[in-house]
Amino acid sequence: MAEVLVVVETTGAVGAAGGYGVKKVTLEMLTLARELGEPAAVVFGAPGGAQELGAKLGEYGAVKVYAAEGEQITAHLVAPKATVLAELIRRVQPAAVLIGSTQEGKEIAGRVAVKLDNGLLTDVVALAADGTATQVAFAGSTIVKSRVTRGLPLVTVRPNSVTPTPAPAAAPAVEAVAVALGENDTLARVVERVAEQKGTRPELTEANVVVSGGRGVGSADNFKLVEEIADLLGGAVGASRAATDSGFYPHQFQVGQTGKTVSPQLYVALGISGAIQHRAGMQTSKTIVAVNKDPEAPIFELADFGVVGDLFKVVPQAAEEIRKRT
Numbered sequence: 001m002a003e004v005l006v007v008v009e010t011t012g013a014v015g016a017a018g019g020y021g022v023k024k025v026t027l028e029m030l031t032l033a034r035e036l037g038e039p040a041a042v043v044f045g046a047p048g049g050a051q052e053l054g055a056k057l058g059e060y061g062a063v064k065v066y067a068a069e070g071e072q073i074t075a076h077l078v079a080p081k082a083t084v085l086a087e088l089i090r091r092v093q094p095a096a097v098l099i100g101s102t103q104e105g106k107e108i109a110g111r112v113a114v115k116l117d118n119g120l121l122t123d124v125v126a127l128a129a130d131g132t133a134t135q136v137a138f139a140g141s142t143i144v145k146s147r148v149t150r151g152l153p154l155v156t157v158r159p160n161s162v163t164p165t166p167a168p169a170a171a172p173a174v175e176a177v178a179v180a181l182g183e184n185d186t187l188a189r190v191v192e193r194v195a196e197q198k199g200t201r202p203e204l205t206e207a208n209v210v211v212s213g214g215r216g217v218g219s220a221d222n223f224k225l226v227e228e229i230a231d232l233l234g235g236a237v238g239a240s241r242a243a244t245d246s247g248f249y250p251h252q253f254q255v256g257q258t259g260k261t262v263s264p265q266l267y268v269a270l271g272i273s274g275a276i277q278h279r280a281g282m283q284t285s286k287t288i289v290a291v292n293k294d295p296e297a298p299i300f301e302l303a304d305f306g307v308v309g310d311l312f313k314v315v316p317q318a319a320e321e322i323r324k325r326t
């Protein structure tokens with residue numbers, strides 16, 4: 001069976017205090033890869049990383065881990081990763097290549113496509129064994145089916161598109177990949193790394209529970225109410241674009257077409273109307289709860305459980321009830 005290369009997205013750093021791990025999108029891609037061939041993970045980073053992640057990757061079906069590690073990778077931006085990946089693809093001739101639809105993933109994919117003169121599909125939500133990819137366009141209103149017709153299926157996979165499912169555990173073999181770079185690959189050098197200050201809340205795109213506030217929350221100060229519910233439920237905080245544009249909450253927490261895509265078990269929308277661009281980022285959530293004072297708000301078309309009411313009355317009561325049960 002041909003290999004399916006999955007480029008691993010990681011959290012933290014090898015040996016760092018916060019730990020080193022695999023992002024959920026990687027587990028989603030490994031789950032998808034199992035349908036297409038033999039999953040082989042590709043780890044870029046500091047020495048020892050592939051070994052450290054091997055067990056987790058094996059748990060989701062990776063039978064092999066290619067390790068491209070060392071200073072040549074960590075000291076530069078994406079160019080070395082694209083060069084190494086393109087070379088690996090030439091050598092292995094995989095059935096498909098899956099890369100996370102993240103900022104870095106898309107940049108690697110674009111560079112690889114140019115290097116190999118290969119077609120590329122981005123933001124794919126499903127990939128069939130015959131290479132037919134599914135993309136969701138125009139804020140979820142149009143489903144596009146397409147296929148790479150030049151070269152092999154090279155796709156970036158949109159996070160939260162596939163439910164990650166463990167496979168019968170295998171201990172993948174780790175194979176070191178030679179890193180042979182050209183002059184152009186090392187032009188941009190990393191001069192400093194600053195660790196992002198993280199709170200205790202889970203990462204928005206990885207969280208099982210997301211509580212989002214919209215314009216109806218009214219002010220940055222009132223967002224404490226949204227944070228309170230999120231903390232009680234062990235969830236992440238999100239916001240609509242109207243809320244971030246109004247300065248109620250930082251832009252990196254925006255959910256929607258031009259923000260983050262989330263797919264939690266529970267999505268709570270407080271004072272959000274449910275515009276199509278917001279729905280594009282959260283409509284695949286398993287259970288959607290909405291609080292809105294307007295019974296005609298479009299969010300109620302999507303909600304599994306809706307409360308028509310003033311969020312400043314409803315939310316404190318909900319918090320009280322949650323507290324009693326935890």
Ligand SMILES: Cc1cc2nc3c(=O)[nH]c(=O)nc-3n(C[C@H](O)[C@H](O)[C@H](O)COP(=O)(O)OP(=O)(O)OC[C@H]3O[C@@H](n4cnc5c(N)ncnc54)[C@H](O)[C@@H]3O)c2cc1C
Nearest residue numbers: 214215216240241242256257258259271273277278293311
């Ligand atoms: C190209 C493009 C991209 C976009 N991308 C995004 C995106 O990524 N994400 C996004 O969210 N939007 C996006 N938008 C904006 C989107 O069209 C909407 O304007 C936005 O989602 C509205 O945010 P909102 O629901 O918070 O505000 P509103 O539409 O103003 O809704 C506020 C809601 O709060 C309710 N409300 C008010 N007070 C209370 C109260 N006290 N209690 C309960 N309910 C209350 C109101 O009834 C209303 O339904 C995009 C727009 C464009 C054109």
